[in-house]
Amino acid sequence: QKEVEQNSGPLSVPEGAIASLNCTYSDRVSQSFFWYRQYSGKSPELIMSIYSNGDKEDGRFTAQLNKASQYVSLLIRDSQPSDSATYLCAVNIGGGSDTLTFGKGTMLLVSP
């Protein structure tokens, strides 16, 4: 059974700090990895995708993937109060399937 695990949090950081969000997945053949942000009562909003080992940067966001350790992370630099949300990790195993398996999400709270 495919599992995506995230610490539910909340992760509390002060404004301007780096927030580090982590995710592990169980299916070794997983190929595509996505981070979504979800504000309370709203839909998931895509932040980053990452497909190969290493780092991928987009503005204040950096996704890191380590397939050997089955681990993907999201770093948010210069965190802002508007970043306060739940961050969802989603994994696609590839092959014949294009469905996403989501983790329960980590709640991030950025205090001014």
Place this chain on the structure above:
Amino acid sequence: EPEVTQTPSHQVTQMGQEVILRCVPISNHLYFYWYRQILGQKVEFLVSFYNNEISEKSEIFDDQFSVERPDGSNFTLKIRSTKLEDSAMYFCASSSGSHNEQFFGPGTRLTVL
């Protein structure tokens, strides 16, 4: 910027009634999905749709559920006889390619009484 739209934003229905949730995917996307999220729980995959047929479905997507692309723009999810446990947020998503990024609509909150 193109986006996925969904209607209605909130649907209240009586148990046993049929509901149809509507979605307009991003116009040049070819892959369409329905997910649901029960309050306080994770987002769960229901069904994927490509080339006018279901490509994959989860255990949740039983005979009470169906999907259709009735025209060139709409993508619908029908629940034939709603149950209390069908109460959830239903999200439509679309993608330009298999394994590509999926973009979610704003969701329909379904409340079954």
